[in-house]
Amino acid sequence: MGMGQKAGSPQYFNEMYDGAAVRPPYQGLEAWARDMPVDLRTLKQGEAEALFRRIGITFAVYGEGGDPDRLIPFDMFPRVFAADEWRKLDRGVKQRARALNAFLADVYGRGEIIRAGRVPAHLVYRNEAYEKAVVGIKPPKGVYSHIVGIDLVRTGPGEFFVLEDNCRTPSGVSYMLENREIMMRMFPQLFRENRIAPVETYPALLRRTLSSVAPAKCDTPPRVVILTPGHYNSAYYEHSFLADMMGVELVEAQDLFVEGDFVWMRTTEGPQRVDVIYRRIDDAFIDPLCFRPDSMLGVPGLMNVYRSGGVALASAPGAGVADDKAIYTFVPEMIRFYLGEEPVLQNVPTWQCARPDDCAHVIANLADLVVKEVHGSGGYGMLVGPRSTKEQIAAFADKIREKPWNYIAQPTLALSTCPTFVEEGVAPRHVDLRPYCLVGEEVQLVPGGLTRVALTEGSLVVNSSQGGGVKDTWVLAE
């Protein structure tokens, strides 16, 4: 049976096939997939599932909701990038991570980009995610967002678009690592036959990144911890996995306390000073003395220690002002303004329903557009025009008229497809990509990321809560 020829409509870029020809990066996979007997495939798929269950990685990608104990389906067909394709992504993602950090330093400092009239003041200063408590503070090395997740889609051989930026605490990197681990265990020969760049260095790089932003007051090898809201959180597995892989403590708020100039961790050998906190708790909850007074998840006084230079927080509170869907529109402008470069990766053209002209255009063309809530995530509350009925479109138009500022719209992107194991064999399914860029003393990106795949035929929604799965992502060595 041929693979991918049933690519559906040729309007979608098939990452493996160019007509009948196999594109070079996938050549090492053609025979492997073709020659795999159905029973072996079923066996391996079952093995993979058992491995995922055993390690307990069942969480939903953060913010997506859904059943936290449901296993996200793993598809064994890898998604592959050639070295030269990755070079462009690498440049583009790092460029964006630099610009986003420059933007954060600016809007919590002098606000030059606003004075210059390039970004409207109200979008920044009246943004829910803007934290006044961070104004005038210089975090170590000037870094605000230390782990930047950039969600990308591909529409052609050299065409990539950024769907959104994640500057707070993007999750899912444990999938990137586990997907690779499991593929290596199940198909070791694939890793002998192909020169696949390693992603296993991520935890060490993350630790180095976090250590590099220890505060100036820290005069010993920095102690890094991960602060989790606890095991009820849907991403708890990832928190404990990363702590394990980095060899750092996983702590909850009650394990930490503030005394004097510093934050301390309770240990059996007495209090130990903590220098860098990779916190996986939302801004509003990290310190009841500064933010929500009713938070039980936070450490009272933490923000004062942070603001007086006694501890580093990754990411900085308020980093979310850079990844808002309304701010997103201005990222290419940030790249030009701060870096004096042209963006390597393009934004998706976006209409802001808050603007009357845009809103009229959106309502008139709903059947062709994707409409999202400004603060929404996880594929909820969105309209995919081409896949909606007339009734659904009419109902959504009413919602937009009622609260136009709550919506943005984008053209329906022709997401690329990648061969995927399905019931009938192998078939093309739409994919996206989230690479994880690390920003500390240096800006680094491991060659890989999390590929999400829409397992339902024809679906363009890759979110796990909407029937999405994950794949190992290969970057071929030069």
Add this chain to the structure above:
Amino acid sequence: MRLTVSHETTYRFDPPMRGVVQSLRMTPSVCENQQVLAWAVAAEGAERGAGFRDGAGDWVETITHIGPVDALSVSVTGEVETIDTGGVLKGHRERMPPAAYLEPTRATAPDRALETLARDTVAGIDVGDVLARAHALCDGIEAAIRYTPGQTEHGTTAAEALALGHGVCQDHAHAMIACASVLDIPARYVTGYLFASEEAGGHEASHAWAELFVPDLGWVGFDASNGVCPDGRYIRIGSGADAQEAAPIRGIAQGAGTEALEARVQVDRAAQSQSQSQA
């Protein structure tokens, strides 16, 4: 005017708490309106953390008590020379963009009545004359919310105070901020001390008012409780979006005990002989 301040805040916990952490914002602002001659913040038995100046120019310190804590006392003593600037905050170094004070909080969210009050009060005043609009708001709020202690409490919102028609300085300041937000004027809550014993008033010596951002002038104070702009009788301490954010003491006590709070504030004119001896 030379003023002396003595301010003691005592917390008693029963049963004792496991620990207490407090963020203190109790040191006078650095600005041309006032010159600090002496100032000391003491918290006996507490560990002091590094202080820092925040984006709004306030000096913030952290104190921590590892328990058991049955009582905790924070005392402030100082002497400040003030001048009357007609309410304008002068020479105050801060990094906060005024536009960051346009978003209301729970306490300052305007309801229909506050919106109406704001619009009616400034009717006929040019949109560009922010100063005149601010003065009108100050008068309008003084009239709409009568200064009456004991009718409102710490959690009362601006909307609730207006509905009651009574309130204290906190309610007046919240109402000023709420009305200013309706008119797109950046506004914030300011805490400080007021020397008021020369008047019949009986206002607390710990005081609060609002600052509105007026183009060309910068931040200007408005005290709707007294219907004036802060003058030489006022000492400015700190600011925030509302009373909670600007609070001189924000604390968390860990434990199951009940908390009793006692505060004693004394603001006096420095002895005449002292200022004479300097003359």
